[in-house]
Amino acid sequence: MRRAVLIGIPYLWLVALFLVPFLIVLKISLSDIALARPPYMPQLDLSEGLSGLFAFLAELDFENFVFLTQDSLYWKAYLSSLQIAFTATFITLLVGYPIAYGMARAAQEWRPTLLMLVILPFWTSFLIRVYSWMGILSNEGVLNQLLSWLGVIDAPLQILNTNTAVYIGIVYTYLPFMILPIYSALEKMDESLLEAAEDLGCSRLSAFWLVTLPLSKSGVIAGCFLVFIPTLGEFVIPSLLGGSQTLMIGKILWEEFFSNRDWPVASAVAVILLLILIIPIILFQRNEQKQREAEG
Amino acid sequence: MKRFSWFNATSLTLGFAFLYMPMIILVIYSFNESRLVTVWAGFSTKWYGELFRNAEFLDAAWVTVQVAVLSSTFATVLGTMAAHVLVNAGRFKGRTLFSGMIYAPLVMPEVITGLSLLLLFIGIGLERGIFTVVLAHTTFAMCYVSVVVSSRLVSFDRSLEEAALDLGATPWEAFRLVTLPIIAPAVISGWLLAFTLSLDDLVIASFTTGPGATTLPIKVFSAVRLGVSPEINALSTIMIAIVTVGVVTASLISKRTAVARAREEQAAVRSE
Incomplete structure (x- = not known):
C-alpha cells in the first residue's frame, strides 16, 4: 500500500504533466487550424460516446506534415539547425579538448579549483551569458573597438546578428558540457601508459594520437552529444545573437506559435524535431551504457 | 616526469579567459x-x-523568487520519491515508462516542453499565471533532482535502513532518521539545481505564464531584444x-x- 503511494505520486505527476501534454501535441499536429478558441479543430466530443471519438479520429490527417515538406522554410530550417549544431559541436570540441587536457595534467591541488571555475558559469544564468556577447560583438562593441584601435580594421565588422555570433554563443555557453566529460575521462587515465609509449619510441604527438585520444574517446563522444542535443532545439542564442537569415528550428517553432498563432503547424514542427532528436539520444544512451559496463 | 607544459598553461589561460x-x-x-x-x-x-x-524589474524578481522556491521544493520532494522508486522499488508494472519519463525531459528541447504544457493548460482550461509556471518548473526540475539523488542512493548501503526497520522503526522513521541524513547532500544539491534551473528558465516560463506573472528572464529577454x-x-x-x-x-x-x-x-x- 505504502509502496503503491510512493510509486503512484511521481508516476501520476509525470503522466499528467509530461506524457499527456506530449500526446496533446501529437494530436494537435494532426488537426487543422481554425478561427476559433482554441484555434484548431476537430475538438474531441465524448458526449456522443464512441461515435464522437470516431468522428474525431476521422478528421485527423497529416496535412501539416505535408505542408512542412512543401514549404522550403521548414526543411531548410531543419537542415540549417543540423548543420549549425554539427559545426558548433565540432568547434566546441576543438576549444574544449585542450582545456580539459590542461586541467587533467595540472597539479593535483589545483584541479578542484579549476573544476569549480568550469562549473561556475554553468550556475550563472544562461540568458546573461548569451547577453554578455551582445555588448562585445555589436558594431560599436568591445571587440570592434579593440580591433580598430589596433588598426586591424577600418570599418566595424558586422558580427552580431550573423551565424558567426550564433557559433560563438553556442561554443561559449556549452563549453562546460564538453570540458567536464573529457576531463573526467582524461583524469582517470594512467600516465605511465604515455611514458611506456615514449620509452617504446613514440613521439609526444603520436603518443597523444595513439594513446591519449583513444582513451578519452568515451568522454569526447559524451561531450559532443551533450552539446549537440540541446543545440539542435536552441532558441535563446539564435534569437539574441543571430540575424534574420539565421534559421534554427527552435526559433521557427517559437515564431509559428507566438507570431503566426498556427498551433497545428507549431506542433508538427515539434514532432519532427523530436523524431530527429531520437537518433542522437539513443546513440548517447548507448555510449553511456558502454562506459558504465566498462567501469564495472 | 613533468607533463605540465607550456602548451597546457597556454590552453588553460586562454580557455579560462574565454570563459570569464x-x-x-x-x-x-x-x-x-x-x-x-x-x-x-x-x-x-x-x-x-x-x-x-524600476518597479517592473522588482515585481518580476519577486515572481521569479516565488516560482523558484515553490517549484524547487516540490521538485525536490517528487524527485527524491522518484529516485527512491527508481533505485529501491524493484520491478513494477510500467517501470520502463517511468524511467523513460524521468530521463526524457532532460533531453527534451525546452520549446517542446513549453509548447506541450501550454497546450495542456489550455486544453483543461487552467488559467495561466504563477501556478502554471510552478507546475511546469516542478515537472522538469524533478527529473534533474531524481538523477542527482538516485546517483547517491545507488551507493547507499540499504542494510542500514533494514537495521533500523529491524529495531522497530516505521518505514517513514527509517527514511527520515537514517536514509535522509545520509543522502542529504545530494538532496540539497538537487534543490539548488532545481532552484537555479527555475530562476534561469526563459523558454518554458514564456509558454506557460499568463498576465501578471512575468518572470525576470522574460522581462530581461524582452529588454535585451532591443539591445544592450x-x-x-x-x-x-x-x-x-x-x-x-x-x-x-x-x-x-x-x-x-x-x-x-x-x-x-x-x-x-x-x-x-
Whole structure:
C-alpha cells in the first residue's frame, strides 16, 4: 500500500504533466487550424460516446506534415539547425579538448579549483551569458573597438546578428558540457601508459594520437552529444545573437506559435524535431551504457 | 616526469579567459556612467539605483523568487520519491515508462516542453499565471533532482535502513532518521539545481505564464531584444555576484565537511 503511494505520486505527476501534454501535441499536429478558441479543430466530443471519438479520429490527417515538406522554410530550417549544431559541436570540441587536457595534467591541488571555475558559469544564468556577447560583438562593441584601435580594421565588422555570433554563443555557453566529460575521462587515465609509449619510441604527438585520444574517446563522444542535443532545439542564442537569415528550428517553432498563432503547424514542427532528436539520444544512451559496463 | 607544459598553461589561460572575459566586461560596463554601453564615461553606480527604482524589474524578481522556491521544493520532494522508486522499488508494472519519463525531459528541447504544457493548460482550461509556471518548473526540475539523488542512493548501503526497520522503526522513521541524513547532500544539491534551473528558465516560463506573472528572464529577454542596456548589466552583475558567492561558499563547506569526515573516520579507526 505504502509502496503503491510512493510509486503512484511521481508516476501520476509525470503522466499528467509530461506524457499527456506530449500526446496533446501529437494530436494537435494532426488537426487543422481554425478561427476559433482554441484555434484548431476537430475538438474531441465524448458526449456522443464512441461515435464522437470516431468522428474525431476521422478528421485527423497529416496535412501539416505535408505542408512542412512543401514549404522550403521548414526543411531548410531543419537542415540549417543540423548543420549549425554539427559545426558548433565540432568547434566546441576543438576549444574544449585542450582545456580539459590542461586541467587533467595540472597539479593535483589545483584541479578542484579549476573544476569549480568550469562549473561556475554553468550556475550563472544562461540568458546573461548569451547577453554578455551582445555588448562585445555589436558594431560599436568591445571587440570592434579593440580591433580598430589596433588598426586591424577600418570599418566595424558586422558580427552580431550573423551565424558567426550564433557559433560563438553556442561554443561559449556549452563549453562546460564538453570540458567536464573529457576531463573526467582524461583524469582517470594512467600516465605511465604515455611514458611506456615514449620509452617504446613514440613521439609526444603520436603518443597523444595513439594513446591519449583513444582513451578519452568515451568522454569526447559524451561531450559532443551533450552539446549537440540541446543545440539542435536552441532558441535563446539564435534569437539574441543571430540575424534574420539565421534559421534554427527552435526559433521557427517559437515564431509559428507566438507570431503566426498556427498551433497545428507549431506542433508538427515539434514532432519532427523530436523524431530527429531520437537518433542522437539513443546513440548517447548507448555510449553511456558502454562506459558504465566498462567501469564495472 | 613533468607533463605540465607550456602548451597546457597556454590552453588553460586562454580557455579560462574565454570563459570569464565576457562576464568581466559585462560587470565593468555595469559601472559605466554613460547610457551608451560601449563608451566609457567614468565610474558610476547610478544604474543600480535605476534598477532598484524600476518597479517592473522588482515585481518580476519577486515572481521569479516565488516560482523558484515553490517549484524547487516540490521538485525536490517528487524527485527524491522518484529516485527512491527508481533505485529501491524493484520491478513494477510500467517501470520502463517511468524511467523513460524521468530521463526524457532532460533531453527534451525546452520549446517542446513549453509548447506541450501550454497546450495542456489550455486544453483543461487552467488559467495561466504563477501556478502554471510552478507546475511546469516542478515537472522538469524533478527529473534533474531524481538523477542527482538516485546517483547517491545507488551507493547507499540499504542494510542500514533494514537495521533500523529491524529495531522497530516505521518505514517513514527509517527514511527520515537514517536514509535522509545520509543522502542529504545530494538532496540539497538537487534543490539548488532545481532552484537555479527555475530562476534561469526563459523558454518554458514564456509558454506557460499568463498576465501578471512575468518572470525576470522574460522581462530581461524582452529588454535585451532591443539591445544592450546598462540596467540589465547591473542586474546581471548582481546575479553573477550571488551565484559566485553561493558556489564558492558551497565548495568551501563541502571541502570542510570532507576534511571533518576524514578526521572522524580516522578517530573511529583509532578508537577501535
